Amino acid sequence: MSKIKLTYFDFSGGRGEPVRMALAIGGVDFEDHRISIDEFRQMREDLPLKAVPTMEVDGVVYTQCNAMTRYAGRLTGLYPEDPWQAFLCDELMEAIEDTSNALVKTFGLEGDEMKAAREELVNGTFTQYLNFFSQRLDAAGGEHFADKRLTIADLKVFSWVRSLNAGFLDHVPTDLTSRVAPQLMEHMNRVAKDPRVASYLADIE
Amino acid sequence: MSKIKLTYFDFSGGRGEPVRMALAIGGVDFEDHRISIDEFRQMREDLPLKAVPTMEVDGVVYTQCNAMTRYAGRLTGLYPEDPWQAFLCDELMEAIEDTSNALVKTFGLEGDEMKAAREELVNGTFTQYLNFFSQRLDAAGGEHFADKRLTIADLKVFSWVRSLNAGFLDHVPTDLTSRVAPQLMEHMNRVAKDPRVASYLADIE
Numbered sequence: 001m002s003k004i005k006l007t008y009f010d011f012s013g014g015r016g017e018p019v020r021m022a023l024a025i026g027g028v029d030f031e032d033h034r035i036s037i038d039e040f041r042q043m044r045e046d047l048p049l050k051a052v053p054t055m056e057v058d059g060v061v062y063t064q065c066n067a068m069t070r071y072a073g074r075l076t077g078l079y080p081e082d083p084w085q086a087f088l089c090d091e092l093m094e095a096i097e098d099t100s101n102a103l104v105k106t107f108g109l110e111g112d113e114m115k116a117a118r119e120e121l122v123n124g125t126f127t128q129y130l131n132f133f134s135q136r137l138d139a140a141g142g143e144h145f146a147d148k149r150l151t152i153a154d155l156k157v158f159s160w161v162r163s164l165n166a167g168f169l170d171h172v173p174t175d176l177t178s179r180v181a182p183q184l185m186e187h188m189n190r191v192a193k194d195p196r197v198a199s200y201l202a203d204i205e
Numbered sequence: 206m207s208k209i210k211l212t213y214f215d216f217s218g219g220r221g222e223p224v225r226m227a228l229a230i231g232g233v234d235f236e237d238h239r240i241s242i243d244e245f246r247q248m249r250e251d252l253p254l255k256a257v258p259t260m261e262v263d264g265v266v267y268t269q270c271n272a273m274t275r276y277a278g279r280l281t282g283l284y285p286e287d288p289w290q291a292f293l294c295d296e297l298m299e300a301i302e303d304t305s306n307a308l309v310k311t312f313g314l315e316g317d318e319m320k321a322a323r324e325e326l327v328n329g330t331f332t333q334y335l336n337f338f339s340q341r342l343d344a345a346g347g348e349h350f351a352d353k354r355l356t357i358a359d360l361k362v363f364s365w366v367r368s369l370n371a372g373f374l375d376h377v378p379t380d381l382t383s384r385v386a387p388q389l390m391e392h393m394n395r396v397a398k399d400p401r402v403a404s405y406l407a408d409i410e
Contacts (some may be wrong), residue, residue: 048337049300060344067295074288083279090272095254101306132253139265 003031005056006068010034012204013163015065015100016053018093018156019072024203025155025196026076066093073152080147088146089153092136096156099129103169118171126164126172130181133157137183143190150194157184158191208236210261211273215239217409218368220270220305221258223298223361224277229408230360230401231281271298278357285352293351294358297341301361304334308374323376331369331377335386338362342388348395355399362389363396 004023008016023030035043035052044050048063055062055071062068070093073079080086102125106117137145145153161184167174178185191197209228213221228235240248240257249255253268260267260276267273275298278284285291307330311322342350350358366389372379383390396402 049303049333062292062296064296064299067292067299070295071288071292074291083276086279087267087272087276090275091267091269094269094272097302098254128254 002058003029005031005033006053007033007035007056008053009040010036011168013159013166013168015097017159018152019053019055019065019068021155021159021197021200022069022072022076022078022152024200025194026072026078028072028075066090066097069093069152069156078150078152078155080151082147085147085151088136088140089151092133092145092153093156095129095132096160099125099160102126115171118169122172122176126176127180130177130184134181134183137187142183143187150191150197154187154191155197158188158197161185161188207263208234210236210238211258212238212240212261213258214245215241216373218364218371218373220302222364223357224258224260224270224273226360226364226402226405227274227277227281227283227357229405231277231283233277233280271295271302274298274357274361283355283357283360285356287352290352290356293341293345294356297338297350297358298361300334300337301365304330304365307331320376323374327377327381331381332385335382335389339386339388342392347388348392355396355402359392359396360402363393363402366390366393 006016006019006023008014008020011017020032024032040052047054048061051063053065053068055068070079070090073089080089102121106114106121109117133145140146141148144150145157161177163169164172164177165174165188173179177188192201211221211224211228213219213225216222225237229237245257252259253266256268258270258273260273275284275295278294285294307326311319311326314322338350345351346353349355350362366382368374369377369382370379370393378384382393397406
């Protein structure tokens, strides 16, 4: 199989970041093609489903971020082989996509309309999902989300929580996670200290 | 592990049907808990993410339909073990969720607003995705979506195409698939003739 070319925005979050993280920390040699919003607008109509991330393999452009993350996880041993542990991973990863879908609905809004939509998101979906992830983490033993070790589910939640905390989403308070789900802050710090993740973060920052 | 209890609406489609199909045709003994819209409204606030399908295992209620379908596929041999074939399955299954998310946005609309939204859906997302699935089927050899055999990706697309054709979505023409992607009609008929699927359909109809 030829080298994977992953195309996504040049920022540390969103739907593409967990794929990049999994490939990078698992030591897969891939092309990390980072694009600007303008470049995306220019290529959008030619993309299979008009969205990024895309993953090009052997000249074919593929879609769907969780499919990519899972594939990267399989290549790198970061996805459980046990069916039930894989299910636990999958449930978390798909739930993160629910939050992305809810967030995307607020893109393009402005002024008071944006503020109201984001506040509803923060107090509704985001709070609900932070609580849900916190409960799942607790049920899995409190350290990792599945398989008692670092998996792509950890990378997915890590990347999302980091984005919430980063302050680049208007009207999303950077202390939301620490107020609602302090356990997820501990989880974020735990993942960041994993030597493979620490090395990745040092490379990109 | 205790018996799986799957809770979903009592109709042959939507996010729960591929899970039921995979469990049933794979011979898994599960509780097929079918609910009405009213029952859903009554239980909604108590559900982990206020949505169905849910899958209860050992007293815990889990969410996310594709995670469930994939788990059912693993239990029944309907999900490829090969990482690349599994990726091809996953891409298709997640793309179907894109169409569900687009459809859900039209729920609750009425009159001309509903008509306009559904026509936009039909001519936009639905047509785009039918073409996409058709191309993927072609690339996989034209018979099945992955692994050259029946997998959960086939069940997922089958269930979706059947729903499009069924006429229970207002303003979605029942000949949409046959006009846009005749290959997917052939695929639907092929899947329906699989003895395991034929037996399942005979049981529920």
